[in-house]
Amino acid sequence: MKSNPTYLLNAWYVAALSTEVGPEALFHRTILDTSVLMYRKQDGTPVALHNRCPHRFAPLHLGTRHGDEVACRYHALQFDCSGKCTKNPHGNGHIPQAAQVRQFPLVERFGFLWIWMAEEQPDYERLPDFGPLDEGHPNGIGYTYMHMPVNYELIIDNVMDLSHIDHVHGEIISTRGKLSPVVPKVQELDRAIVARWEWKQTPAMMIFANFLSQPREEADHYFNITWTPPANIQLSVGAVQGEKSFDECIGQYDLHTTTPESQFSTHYFFATRRNHNEEDGEYNAIKIKAMHQAFEDEDGPIIRAVQDEMGTSEFFELDPVLMSNDVAPVKVRRLLKRLIDDEARTNDS
Amino acid sequence: MKSNPTYLLNAWYVAALSTEVGPEALFHRTILDTSVLMYRKQDGTPVALHNRCPHRFAPLHLGTRHGDEVACRYHALQFDCSGKCTKNPHGNGHIPQAAQVRQFPLVERFGFLWIWMAEEQPDYERLPDFGPLDEGHPNGIGYTYMHMPVNYELIIDNVMDLSHIDHVHGEIISTRGKLSPVVPKVQELDRAIVARWEWKQTPAMMIFANFLSQPREEADHYFNITWTPPANIQLSVGAVQGEKSFDECIGQYDLHTTTPESQFSTHYFFATRRNHNEEDGEYNAIKIKAMHQAFEDEDGPIIRAVQDEMGTSEFFELDPVLMSNDVAPVKVRRLLKRLIDDEARTNDS
């Protein structure tokens, strides 16, 4: 039993898709068990505050905006975007020193809002770089969000071990049984785990075949996935034919990233940038919708069933039988645990 | 965390509106975590019994009435209105001594049924006096009941600090910003907390304006609220114009009273008696319906959101920022806690 849920705190989590927080919105989402208010200043800059009035604990997203400030719905205390109380309509209007809402560092990059939940000063060096998401035609990238009632590590496990895809998913990303026998090359870096598969299949994965010169012929494929803390998985996949290198592939650059809502529920964010048919907006919409449905309808039921079966037990406590395809996800679990433990030790000393 | 929910026990709580318990009904409601059966004897006198057959624990409200007695639905043990078993249809009909249902003292007054949940003898001196509810035309008073999934003290907080009304409610009871700046006079008595606001506004509160001689002109207003244990808040509000005293106001005499169902759910009862347009039954129906909707749709969502945000934490444990408008509700919380602690000490010694 996880009695004390622990998360890696000195880290940047995705709090929202950029598009989820509209110009007028008081958007809220629970992140690492804490309710967070997000909104955009009039100049568009996003801000994040603890979604709790310090007076009587009403959530601020029920309130109203006044320019860049937010007034609580209950007694109209007003706060600026640093969380400082600027107005108390009661009595003589005195503002107690303690009338301060916690502000969370929030950075907008690559189509996501990244939040820093630790008490410690934010470490901007740790902001991840997913620059390729920003490069290319706007119709060449899609984003989506899913809520999953499972522990976030089960989603990381799912993506870190791609051997499931022929068994869980349908025709369009099938490797025709060629992926499972491949033992991925796994590298453990200081703060990253990388896994790479390469294989041949005939025809190519259906998502790529029609963009290759010989759609019905054999193609070389690769998957390259890189986990970085706390919960980002950058996945590249592509196919080439003939003597070309993977640098010339038909492929895509994806980001899977998860943010714990609580111990057993997770925000799952996804972005996919492709290097072909980039200007086709209709194709783009169909593609992101299909990927969203695959996560929801194919991975989702299995991962939820795994969570139900595990109950509140820890993964290793249940003695999983591990195989060659588990090397990458297990290395992620161990590295993440080491980082969390290190953080706890630092805080204790 | 409230690990041991404690209520003030030597006290009278409202168990039901008089109208909720019809002549034939076996009405049941959970009060302070205990399921209570209420019904009326053939002469109309209401009675309250533990809603649990002592044989196999079936709730008695599933049973049937036999004159002033109630038979359990499961095995037909029959109980009189003192809770004594009067009939056992099984075997030789012997009635075990222990076949006794607990009876709760229950008194009907002011349109409510008041219950005494303590093991100790009821203290009839502590029955509150809300006599003005009984005085006047029957079309001059309205009653309503609401179930709220929150701790009852959050509802007391809401009523004891009326500074919320301009921010939470709509036009009809707006003070046009005049109430918030007023610091109420708060008096702490032996077993009561009183708060009083007086202010001027133009025009008067809309619920009163049309009954004043000059509906569009300035009027003097007052609120006077008196909390008494365990959870009664008597609220008087009125408006006058010219040199008149508040004794001559257009106003109303209300009772807000809450009864914990459990630690995090509450029965909220309300009565309002007005001193104007008393005979107008249609106006009366519209008015109580509007007030019910205001509690449900305006206070309700905020108080529920506060409870969600607080989770199972105690109010003071979360370090609320307190202001001049919090004096009355905080005094109530402290006095109530002192009374509960005193009671616990008495029981320990």
Next chain:
Amino acid sequence: MKSNPTYLLNAWYVAALSTEVGPEALFHRTILDTSVLMYRKQDGTPVALHNRCPHRFAPLHLGTRHGDEVACRYHALQFDCSGKCTKNPHGNGHIPQAAQVRQFPLVERFGFLWIWMAEEQPDYERLPDFGPLDEGHPNGIGYTYMHMPVNYELIIDNVMDLSHIDHVHGEIISTRGKLSPVVPKVQELDRAIVARWEWKQTPAMMIFANFLSQPREEADHYFNITWTPPANIQLSVGAVQGEKSFDECIGQYDLHTTTPESQFSTHYFFATRRNHNEEDGEYNAIKIKAMHQAFEDEDGPIIRAVQDEMGTSEFFELDPVLMSNDVAPVKVRRLLKRLIDDEARTNDS
């Protein structure tokens, strides 16, 4: 509070009706808090496995059948009906020794699948004998299944004390008040509790009256019920007129048996074999449907209300008032507890 729910483990529980597990099905049900997969081999033999892949804990019922084997939906590990892993499509195909699913002994008899949940070797001597269910025309027997959100012992209590029937049920099985005054003869055997009632009523129970020679006249009736561990109650009931013995009665031979899903939810299985109008399939269908409805609509609401009222308390902890009609159910509770305690002691030593 039952902090450690304990069940009798060295015992055969009904896991399913035979008809619930079709030839192609991957049927699953939680039994004693454990998810169990049941399916039939191609020769019809039923098998039961732990419904959990030992790799990443996906429930196997989401998977696919391959002849007598089952492949996990997540990563396609394949298991034979003994639970042995026979195929690993990943890497070099090596199958870890630990890749073994627990198999549960499962026996099909009397229209039910009986499961052995203990770690110990199954004791086939303890398989109960309800042979009369198998004797007679196929239209003379009906089966049904109900899910009840209550502790299973509350259902045993209900059946062991038939004095409730005139109070809970409608006309068709009414004894017209004659059953309640009868004190049943109760016998305590080594691993069984038997209770027997005999009485006269006019007319006979409606389910039997029309099959007797004088439908409107008095008839002798009996109930004979035998509880055997863990949770089987065999109930015989019949009516005769004149000088006939009960061997010549119009009657039926029923089995009520319950299997805990968890501490507070239960699988309730029922079979009824009658000795009259045996070939009438339409009558048979109406009869089993009526009995199902009686359990669901008449016993069900009361037993659920009892569970709600008891919360998580143990029955005896609440000091039930016991009467002559409680002898049989109380003896069952005590004997069952003794058997569970004996089992725990054996395991400790």
